[in-house]
Amino acid sequence: MITTPVETLAMALTGDDLPAYVYDLAALRTYAQAVRAALPPGLELYYAAKANPAPPVLQALAPHVTGYEVASGGEVEHVRAAVPGMPLAFGGPGKTEGELRRALALGVERFHVESEQELRLLAEAAENARTSGTGGTKMATGPSGAAGARGTAETSGTTGTRGTAETNGTAETSETTGTRRTTRTRRTTGASGTGEVAVLLRVNLPLDGGALGGAALAMGGRPSPFGLDPEAVERCLPLFTREGPLRLRGIHAHLASGLDAPAQVAMAARIADWTRKLSERHGLGLTEVNVGGGMGVDYAHPDRRFDWAAYGAGMADLALRHPDLTLRIEPGRALTVHCGWYVTEVLDLKHSGGEAFAVLRGGTHHLRTPATKQHDQPFQVLPVDTWTRPWARPAAREEPVTLVGQLCTPKDVLARRVPVGALRVGDRVAFAMAGAYAWNISHHDFLMHPKPGFHYLDE
DSSP: OOOHHHHHHHHHSOGGGOSEEEEEHHHHHHHHHHHHHHSOTTOEEEEEGGGOOOHHHHHHHGGGOSEEEEOSHHHHHHHHHHSTTSOEEEOOSOOOHHHHHHHHHTTOSEEEEOSHHHHHHHHHHHHHHHHHTOSOSOOSOOTTOOOOOOOOOOOOOSBTOOOEEESSSOOEEOTTTOOEEEEEOOOOOSOSSOOOEEEEEEBOOOOOGGGGTTOSEESSSSSOSSSBOHHHHHHHGGGOOSSSSEEEEEEEOOOEESBOHHHHHHHHHHHHHHHHHHHHHHTOOOOEEEOOOOBOOOTTSTTOOOOHHHHHHHHHHHHHHOTTOEEEEOOSHHHHGGGEEEEEEEEEEEEETTEEEEEESSOTTTOOHHHHHTSOOOEEEEOOOOOOOSSOOOEEEEEEEEEEOSSSSTTOEEEEEEEEEEEETTOEEEESSOSSSSGGGSOTTGGGOOOOEEEEEOO
């Protein structure tokens, strides 16, 4: 389960260095390369930055993705700085006027619009930017392109990092950490400075219960705050005028998360077919379909991965059926979840009511995932045989153990009643699948415990 570089570091860290997040960037790049190879060449792969926005992670993915999906003004700023020059698609509900103005100024390549109100706000902001000359240098680019941007990206000052970013073709080495960042220019396409803004309308297509039966989380297919119902999409079409700044490029639909490859392909086909019919009915000439992400991740079976080969074959067939459409996906969790581990140690071990409880350094204020998804976070015990205390070492042997954190709440549970061969005070515990929706979704400041360390390992 755990990679050798992660285990080596996990055992080398002192108790005061724990808890720690450890990311295997070499393994991440290898996996991302394999995912890209499994997909048809014309399909665009965007990474949903919300899953893990750490700059070293974003930079490691850069050679293997087409761009990044961002869902707030803060993510727009953060990702643009971390991987300058890479295309961005700005989604998410409730975009503020300030966020839209800033995204325009930074030249965001695609806007996923969630409502008629948001569309009107974007049109107003884009028109003001066009007339005042304050718009960004990258707007309304081609399906895969972005006008080039020069800039620098920040690298982490933590252990063993080497980030990759698209900038102005220079290479820099950090004098403080000795880590190397390789940068190179991405050749881009599309017009710059045109004042035109590329839009995808997010549609909430109704689905029957069977289509969402395996979903871990449904964002659409039923009444939802996300996106536009089909009839609302139709009402928005007159707002795209030849004289106005907005250009309707296509449709975005992220309806569910946690689906397997066949279900994902079937949902993508539904979205693409609907888009083509809409385009033909109104003579729109739509050229893009973003079918979202939500590829299934199985925390109960950490060795199982999403079947990218089957998904790629299905999407290749779909692309042949829709040769005039550029297909785009935006996975997050499924790309990065396996690259990260949350490493900690057992502080105490006790029995209560016939059950064993291991109290760990840290807890769900660092790793919120199991509390959010109500699962047992998979883990591996890393034995530490040294024991120098004069009393007997507390231990659990051949019995189920509940792993809890330091918070004074019964909800601070990382894994519940999991059988272990042996677990002792002082042993290390490495929680797997901590590379997505982990630290960044956690309530860091509750009870003011220390923050974890962060280590990004490279080859």
